[in-house]
Amino acid sequence: MMGEYHKPVMLHESIDGLDIKPDGVYIDVTFGGGGHSKAILERLGEGGRLFAFDRDPDAANNKIEDDRFELIAQDFKFLKNYLRFYRVSELDGILADLGVSSHQFNEGSRGFSIRFDGPLDMRMDQKSPLTAATIVNEYEESVIADILFQYGELRNSRKIAQVIVAARSEKPIKTIEQLKSVLQPLTPWGKENRFLAQVFQALRIEVNGELDSLKALLEQSLEMLKPGGRLSVITYHSLEDRLVKNFMQKGKFEGEVEKDFFGNKLTPFELVNRKPIMPSMEELGENNRSRSAKLRVAKKIENESV
Structure with a gap:
C-alpha cells in the first residue's frame, strides 16, 4: 500500500542524517505512507522507540504494527504536548518530509492537484x-492578494485577487476547473503549470497553516532534542527551506546570528552538511516529485557557543 500511497524522497540520505542509535527515541512528524518510519524501525533495536505524526486520516491505513511504534493522528505543531502524554521529554532525532504525499496529489477529490478536477x-x-x-469565495480581496504574494511569491497577486473576486460575484468558485478557468486570462503562455x-x-x-506549523516544530525541536540529537528536514519550496536554513544556522527565523563578547557565534545547532543535500540523478529519474527537494541536517550542540 505504501508504494502506491507515497514514494519517500531521499529515503536513505534523510535516515542516515539521523545517525540512529539502536536504543534512541525518534519522531517521524510526516508519516504519510510510512516509508521513512519503516526505515527508522529497521535501524532501531528492541529498546528504541518511534513516534509518528500525521493529521491526514488516510495515513492511518498505513499504520505499522510494531510494539516500538506509535502513530499520533495530529498536526506536528502539537509535538511537545502529545509526547508529554507518552512521558517523553527528550528525543534523539526528528525527521520531517514536508511535501504533500503522492496519495494526496493523486486523489482528485482532495483538491491538491491542478491535474484533476475536483x-x-x-x-x-x-x-x-x-x-x-x-x-x-469569502476572503477579502486584499487578504487573498497577500496570501498569493506571501505564500505563492506571485508578483501580480493583486491583479489575480481582483479577477477572483470579480468572478465570484457572478458565481461561486467551487472546483479546480472553475478556478483554472477564472485564472486563464492571467496565465502566462508556456508557464501555465508553474x-x-x-x-x-x-x-x-x-x-x-503550514508555515506556522513548521515554525512551531522547529522551535519545539530545540527544546526536545538531546545534546547531539539530530534534525533531518526535507523541504520542497523556498519558503519552507528559508525557515529551516535560518533556524539551523541561527536558532531563529530572522535577523543576524547572535555573538558572545568574544565574537563567537551563539547558535544551538551544528550543521551536519553545510549545503543542502539534493536528490541523485537516479532518484530524479525515478521520482519526478523529488525535483524540488532539499535535505538539511543539523545536530544540537551541548554548549551554545561555537
Missing part, C-alpha cells in the same frame, strides 16, 4: 472547517 478543498486534516473554496502551482501552493499553505 472540489477546492486542499485540507490535510479533513475535519478542519477551512477549505480553499472558503478562501477564494503559475497554477504557485496559486495552489499559496492556497494550500493558508488552508493548512
Whole structure:
C-alpha cells in the first residue's frame, strides 16, 4: 500500500542524517505512507522507540504494527504536548518530509492537484472547517492578494485577487476547473503549470497553516532534542527551506546570528552538511516529485557557543 500511497524522497540520505542509535527515541512528524518510519524501525533495536505524526486520516491505513511504534493522528505543531502524554521529554532525532504525499496529489477529490478536477478543498486534516473554496469565495480581496504574494511569491497577486473576486460575484468558485478557468486570462503562455502551482501552493499553505506549523516544530525541536540529537528536514519550496536554513544556522527565523563578547557565534545547532543535500540523478529519474527537494541536517550542540 505504501508504494502506491507515497514514494519517500531521499529515503536513505534523510535516515542516515539521523545517525540512529539502536536504543534512541525518534519522531517521524510526516508519516504519510510510512516509508521513512519503516526505515527508522529497521535501524532501531528492541529498546528504541518511534513516534509518528500525521493529521491526514488516510495515513492511518498505513499504520505499522510494531510494539516500538506509535502513530499520533495530529498536526506536528502539537509535538511537545502529545509526547508529554507518552512521558517523553527528550528525543534523539526528528525527521520531517514536508511535501504533500503522492496519495494526496493523486486523489482528485482532495483538491491538491491542478491535474484533476475536483472540489477546492486542499485540507490535510479533513475535519478542519477551512477549505480553499472558503478562501477564494469569502476572503477579502486584499487578504487573498497577500496570501498569493506571501505564500505563492506571485508578483501580480493583486491583479489575480481582483479577477477572483470579480468572478465570484457572478458565481461561486467551487472546483479546480472553475478556478483554472477564472485564472486563464492571467496565465502566462508556456508557464501555465508553474503559475497554477504557485496559486495552489499559496492556497494550500493558508488552508493548512503550514508555515506556522513548521515554525512551531522547529522551535519545539530545540527544546526536545538531546545534546547531539539530530534534525533531518526535507523541504520542497523556498519558503519552507528559508525557515529551516535560518533556524539551523541561527536558532531563529530572522535577523543576524547572535555573538558572545568574544565574537563567537551563539547558535544551538551544528550543521551536519553545510549545503543542502539534493536528490541523485537516479532518484530524479525515478521520482519526478523529488525535483524540488532539499535535505538539511543539523545536530544540537551541548554548549551554545561555537
